[in-house]
Amino acid sequence: MITSPPRKTYSIRFLLTLGLLMLLPLVAAMRMYDFRQDAALDMEQLKPGEAFVSMGATQRQRGQVKIGHLERAQTLPLVGAFGPHQIFNMAAEDIGLDAESFFNGTATTNPNLPEIRDYLYHLKTLGKLPSELVIVHLFTPANKWGRQYIEYNGANPLDVSWGAAGLNESWTDWLSFSANMADTAMQKLKEIFNYQNVLIGLLADGGGFQVMNIDACVAGFEQAASRPPAALWVLTKIVPTSILVRLGVLNTKDYCSFRTLHGMLDYSIFRDGRQFYAPFYLEPPKPFQDADTKNRLQFGDDKKMARYLDQIYRIVTDGSDRKIVFYIPPVYRAEEPYRRKIVDQIMDAALERMPRLPVIDHRSLNLSAEMFVDRMHMTSAYFEILAKELRQKGLLSSVRNEQG
Amino acid sequence: MLFNSIEFLIIFLPVILFVYHTVPVRARLLVLCIGSLYFYGRADWVPLLFLVLSVIWAYGLGILSVRFHRGLVVGLAVTFPLLVLFLFRYLDFALTNIGAGDSTRDVFYFFLSVSLPAGISFYSFQVAAYSIDVYDGVDPPERNFIKLLAFVSFFPQLIAGPIMRYDQMSGQLDHVNAHRSLDVDWAKAFKFVSFGLFGKVVVADVCAGMVTRFDLATGTSSLDAFLSVLSYSFQIYFDFWAYSVIAIGLGEMFGLRLVKNFNEPYRALNMRDFWRRWHLTLSSWLRDYFYIRIGGNRRYYRNILLVFAAVGLWHGAGWNFIIWGLYHGFWVLVYATGKAYWDRLPGWLAIALTFLIVTLGWPLFYLDIGPYSDVIITIFSFSDLSLHFYDFRHILLLGIFSAWVFMARESNWLYNHRLAGILDSPVLHAGMVFVAMMFVNWSKTFIYFRF
Numbered sequence: 001m002i003t004s005p006p007r008k009t010y011s012i013r014f015l016l017t018l019g020l021l022m023l024l025p026l027v028a029a030m031r032m033y034d035f036r037q038d039a040a041l042d043m044e045q046l047k048p049g050e051a052f053v054s055m056g057a058t059q060r061q062r063g064q065v066k067i068g069h070l071e072r073a074q075t076l077p078l079v080g081a082f083g084p085h086q087i088f089n090m091a092a093e094d095i096g097l098d099a100e101s102f103f104n105g106t107a108t109t110n111p112n113l114p115e116i117r118d119y120l121y122h123l124k125t126l127g128k129l130p131s132e133l134v135i136v137h138l139f140t141p142a143n144k145w146g147r148q149y150i151e152y153n154g155a156n157p158l159d160v161s162w163g164a165a166g167l168n169e170s171w172t173d174w175l176s177f178s179a180n181m182a183d184t185a186m187q188k189l190k191e192i193f194n195y196q197n198v199l200i201g202l203l204a205d206g207g208g209f210q211v212m213n214i215d216a217c218v219a220g221f222e223q224a225a226s227r228p229p230a231a232l233w234v235l236t237k238i239v240p241t242s243i244l245v246r247l248g249v250l251n252t253k254d255y256c257s258f259r260t261l262h263g264m265l266d267y268s269i270f271r272d273g274r275q276f277y278a279p280f281y282l283e284p285p286k287p288f289q290d291a292d293t294k295n296r297l298q299f300g301d302d303k304k305m306a307r308y309l310d311q312i313y314r315i316v317t318d319g320s321d322r323k324i325v326f327y328i329p330p331v332y333r334a335e336e337p338y339r340r341k342i343v344d345q346i347m348d349a350a351l352e353r354m355p356r357l358p359v360i361d362h363r364s365l366n367l368s369a370e371m372f373v374d375r376m377h378m379t380s381a382y383f384e385i386l387a388k389e390l391r392q393k394g395l396l397s398s399v400r401n402e403q404g
Numbered sequence: 405m406l407f408n409s410i411e412f413l414i415i416f417l418p419v420i421l422f423v424y425h426t427v428p429v430r431a432r433l434l435v436l437c438i439g440s441l442y443f444y445g446r447a448d449w450v451p452l453l454f455l456v457l458s459v460i461w462a463y464g465l466g467i468l469s470v471r472f473h474r475g476l477v478v479g480l481a482v483t484f485p486l487l488v489l490f491l492f493r494y495l496d497f498a499l500t501n502i503g504a505g506d507s508t509r510d511v512f513y514f515f516l517s518v519s520l521p522a523g524i525s526f527y528s529f530q531v532a533a534y535s536i537d538v539y540d541g542v543d544p545p546e547r548n549f550i551k552l553l554a555f556v557s558f559f560p561q562l563i564a565g566p567i568m569r570y571d572q573m574s575g576q577l578d579h580v581n582a583h584r585s586l587d588v589d590w591a592k593a594f595k596f597v598s599f600g601l602f603g604k605v606v607v608a609d610v611c612a613g614m615v616t617r618f619d620l621a622t623g624t625s626s627l628d629a630f631l632s633v634l635s636y637s638f639q640i641y642f643d644f645w646a647y648s649v650i651a652i653g654l655g656e657m658f659g660l661r662l663v664k665n666f667n668e669p670y671r672a673l674n675m676r677d678f679w680r681r682w683h684l685t686l687s688s689w690l691r692d693y694f695y696i697r698i699g700g701n702r703r704y705y706r707n708i709l710l711v712f713a714a715v716g717l718w719h720g721a722g723w724n725f726i727i728w729g730l731y732h733g734f735w736v737l738v739y740a741t742g743k744a745y746w747d748r749l750p751g752w753l754a755i756a757l758t759f760l761i762v763t764l765g766w767p768l769f770y771l772d773i774g775p776y777s778d779v780i781i782t783i784f785s786f787s788d789l790s791l792h793f794y795d796f797r798h799i800l801l802l803g804i805f806s807a808w809v810f811m812a813r814e815s816n817w818l819y820n821h822r823l824a825g826i827l828d829s830p831v832l833h834a835g836m837v838f839v840a841m842m843f844v845n846w847s848k849t850f851i852y853f854r855f
Binding site: 025189190194195 | 410411414415448450513514516517590591594830831833834835837838841842843844845
């Protein structure tokens with residue numbers, strides 16, 4: 001016979017304590033600064049080499065900067081790239097454009113295919129789509145096992161996805177959309193119950209962003225030999241840096257001075273929307289492992305995928321001369337045959353359903369290590385190949401500011 | 405859905421508890437079924453469909469097997485869940501081993517394309533046991549389909565056990581379906597859920613992070629390799645222990661008592677003792693429905709090896725799992741052969757040796773045979789005792805987890821008769837739940853969900 005703690009008052013004391021503790025994240029969420037509304041974060045004012053240092057902000061807040069920029073943009077970019085974070089360091093110069101002509105709109109946080117649709121639809125209703133070419137990045141099938149094509153990831157602000165509700169054509173669409181919206185709401189709830197977000201909400205005051213000349217900073221830490229104290233290094237892994245700066249534990253100049261702290265600059269956002277990403281440049285990429293390529297798609301998912309692709313195509317091209325291209329990048333895999341993976345077959349089936357879509361399929365470029373900063377993120381070498389192909393297809397030739 | 409998720413803790417659990425305790429008594433089992441099916445089908449409907457089909461099949465053939473009392477009927481009853489298990493779990497492995505080509509694989513495209521249904525090994529064994537027990541006359545065939553469905557799909561134990569027998573649950577299900585007043589011990593329930601969540605999110609997942617730090621390919625030392633294996637040993641224990649403790653706590657919230665699945669297994673004195681403490685419900689299932697039926701002690705050595713090969717196969721479709729099972733079988737036989745000598749060892753030495761044997765077997769859960777051999781060779785080469793992947797902090801953490809496992813007796817602080825002071829404090833338990841909630845975003849899926 002098990003004897004439990006005193007039962008009379010236990011439940012009341014347990015629930016009361018838990019309830020009080022749970023107020024903390026709720027208060028923090030209400031205090032969380034919204035960068036989407038902050039007009040002061042004007043990327044058009046950034047000079048070459050400068051970026052908004054965003055470490056210490058949440059992933060969602062970083063997304064808010066990008067979506068807020070596009071929503072307020074006075075001058076629309078000629079070319080925009082949209083999709084999940086796999087290409088977040090794709091720069092204007094990689095495809096031969098200047099920073100004003102290109103915007104890497106990747107990652108409101110990390111949108112899945114239906115969320116890319118909703119995001120583009122939102123921009124279209126505001127009249128803020130890039131004027132000449134939209135590049136839609138399709139996450140490599142082997143990456144995340146295919147689920148990214150049919151489910152939401154809670155990436156968009158709720159109003160962005162809800163605004164696309166009208167795109168649902170049948171009751172099954174509505175059912176799926178409702179489930180996905182519930183998932184999105186759940187994602188928001190998860191963000192509330194997250195200790196780092198609680199700290200940021202309670203202690204930071206929106207001061208996580210600042211303009212820094214990243215190029216100069218990088219040149220500095222490439223030569224710096226000093227290492228930070230071990231305790232500080234551990235702290236930066238646990239506590240958001242904006243809090244450490246606020247508490248005076250860390251100074252922003254430390255971002256450049258300690259070689260091992262250069263991760264602080266990761267995800268800093270440049271004028272063209274790309275995000276700085278340093279650490280993995282220092283090591284050769286590790287190949288994608290076979291065990292990572294499970295399948296999360298099923299029979300019939302190719303139809304759903306094809307429908308999303310078609311809707312995106314129509315959102316971008318209907319009623320304008322704007323062009324669109326979809327492309328599938330590779331992930332770094334040292335061995336073949338990856339094409340037998342079921343996720344790849346289902347992706348192929350979806351593309352076969354939509355023969356009119358302009359698609360660049362680079363999955364087979366999986367063997368070239370120089371194209372990868374790590375097993376799934378690409379270097380400039382890859383984007384130059386992409387740009388060359390875009391040019392061959394005449395998709396960049398009409399861009400007035402093209403320099404390449 | 406995962407226990408260690410915000411969706412479960414903040415939405416699902418409070419809602420189903422409220423509905424369950426407020427609806428008319430006769431509707432409770434239906435609420436349990438709907439809630440459990442939602443819990444299971446939340447990620448995907450295909451596994452849900454096969455779960456329900458398995459129960460329908462067992463229900464129908466259970467009634468028929470009593471009417472006709474033919475071996476064929478019970479054979480059919482057991483075949484379906486095991487066939488489903490085979491198709492979803494072992495088909496790929498089987499096709500690979502017979503060298504099936506793409507055309508053969510295309511025939512089975514559907515089963516190969518569906519991701520492995522979580523917990524399929526657990527519920528398939530429950531369904532099969534029910535059918536056999538009905539045939540053997542241990543249980544009468546259940547005529548209330550909802551009750552049988554509630555038994556198989558009961559969400560606290562659906563995905564990672566304990567593997568309950570119908571005679572353990574039938575009376576309890578009748579009780580909750582007939583009595584307004586349920587003798588729920590909320591204090592025990594919250595306490596178990598609190599410790600389970602904390603054990604999973606804070607201990608098991610921290611250990612998981614330590615396991616993944618290690619990389620054999622980039623050069624390592626014997627000590628690094630051993631600490632990695634040791635970390636996994638604690639990870640898998642706390643992961644599975646935590647699930648089972650949460651399951652008991654959740655079951656209590658619904659007035660249903662689930663059986664204990666662990667009895668301090670790392671304090672086992674030998675390998676036979678280990679299997680009397682680790683995953684108790686699987687051990688007893690295999691004993692009753694497999695070992696005894698293939699002859700039991702009459703052909704001890706052969707049957708032990710067969711049972712442990714089955715244990716390995718139950719855990720996963722791969723040669724590494726089969727070898728893991730046989731490795732355990734081998735050590736059980738070693739103990740049986742040298743029992744007179746082993747039992748003379750001092751208690752601490754017997755525990756340490758047993759723990760070492762178990763720990764050195766675990767890497768087969770996540771490594772193929774080649775890399776596993778490399779790790780074991782690296783450990784026993786004693787070539788380099790420096791640390792490349794770990795430091796003092798990791799050793800300190802492993803020391804704390806060791807103290808918890810080897811020195812803290814559960815009868816004193818978890819299954820305690822007398823109050824354990826601070827460990828029975830509702831403030832502590834609420835704090836543990838809150839800490840777990842703050843970190844669930846980093847938490848990993850329970851290891852046993854894939855079994």
